[in-house]
Amino acid sequence: MNDVFVAHYSEISLRGANRGRYVGLLIRNIRSMLGGQVSKITHVDARLVGVVSAENWDELDRKLGRVFGVAWYTRATLLPHDYEELKRRCVEIALHAKRSGARTFGIRVRRAGEYWGANSLELARMLGGDVKQLCGLEVDLEQPDLELFVDIVKSGILVYTSKHKGPGGLPLGSSGSVIHLLSGGVDSAVAAWLLMKRGVTPFYLHFYAYPSVDHVVDSKVARVARVLSDYSGGSTLIAVPFTKYQLASIRLGERVEPVLFRYFMRRFAERVASAVGAEAVSFGDSIGQVASQTLENIAAVDQGSQLPVFRPLLTYNKQETIDLARKLGLYEHAVAQYKDCCAMVSRHPNTRVAKERVREAYDKLNLDGLIQELEDESYVILIQPNETTHHQMGFKEWLKTKTTPVKPH
Known part of the structure; x- marks a missing residue:
């Protein structure tokens, strides 16, 4: 027996x-x-x-x-x-x-x-x-x-x-990997969990507005990633400084800037995906939840994409997302106070920004060049479940340590 x-x-x-x-x-x-x-x-x-x-x-x-x-x-x-x-x-x-x-x-x-x-x-x-x-x-x-x-x-x-x-779904790692934009809020956290349920391993990409990456390590973003690690066995969080983008885009009309920032993040995520072998990019968007997430603006963000762009919460309403976040133990961390980059852009964005305006602004500001510059200033934070300390290193240094994509757990 x-x-x-x-x-x-x-x-x-x-x-x-x-x-x-x-x-x-x-x-x-x-x-x-x-x-x-x-x-x-x-x-x-x-x-x-x-x-x-x-x-x-x-x-x-x-x-x-x-x-x-x-x-x-x-x-x-x-x-x-x-x-x-x-x-x-x-x-x-x-x-x-x-x-x-x-x-x-x-x-x-x-x-x-x-x-x-x-x-x-x-x-x-x-x-x-x-x-x-x-x-x-x-x-x-x-x-x-x-x-x-x-x-x-x-x-x-x-x-x-x-x-x-149990959670059901497919075994983690069975469906490849994505670069997932993680703000630390409720939506992006729940979207990450839904991706994992379908067997997808997420690498988290986070843009931070603080002077030092140490603020990210001690913030709700790391705590959210740690909770997600309870389901994945470990998380890789890539932290990118926001300030240079903010300075470059400060003269833009406020009705264009939020969509441009999301387009910039998507382009940055694609570059990271190429470096680590990820097959897609993902956001925590829900159709029409905010002005930057109308179908027209989503199309402007996705224009010219070289990879599939996933949005697991596309048809969820806010209460459904909150209910799932509470069930998963994510909610109390995700609603904690934090200087979120997305909250620092325009408060009155256009709900229908023309694709051409977004691309013109991107080229005018030479944001491709800024992406290359920010890669040298980004950090990778390796997070394990139930651990309060995390290992961190420069993004370029981290890339040198691997010949194939890292897929935790």
């Missing part, structure tokens, strides 16, 4: 011939998230089963619930194909539940194949009869006080009493 965790996937089952690659990534990500707390993970009958120690379960519970690709998970007992051992374990669980006030029970038997014993219905009836007789509980298959799940798989019998919902 072993204590194990059981993790089920759902979407991965639809991957056909590529399923093995996705399962391999999911196992890798679970190992990375759990570290030395799990000694062995096996793939058996569309389930992942890992051997754990009972004293580690609370921590494992928290971490498994944040691994993308896991539809649901639970703590279980793994038994051999032996009815007497199965009966003994079910009676032990039922008696414990009875002492805690349970009066009814139900047994759900699932067979992953023709491995052992009677069919599911017959086994459930036989086992239910024994538990009822030996424990004095009544059968209730609709709303029982105690649910006993029994899964018959190739390697044995899994017995458990509950299912915990």
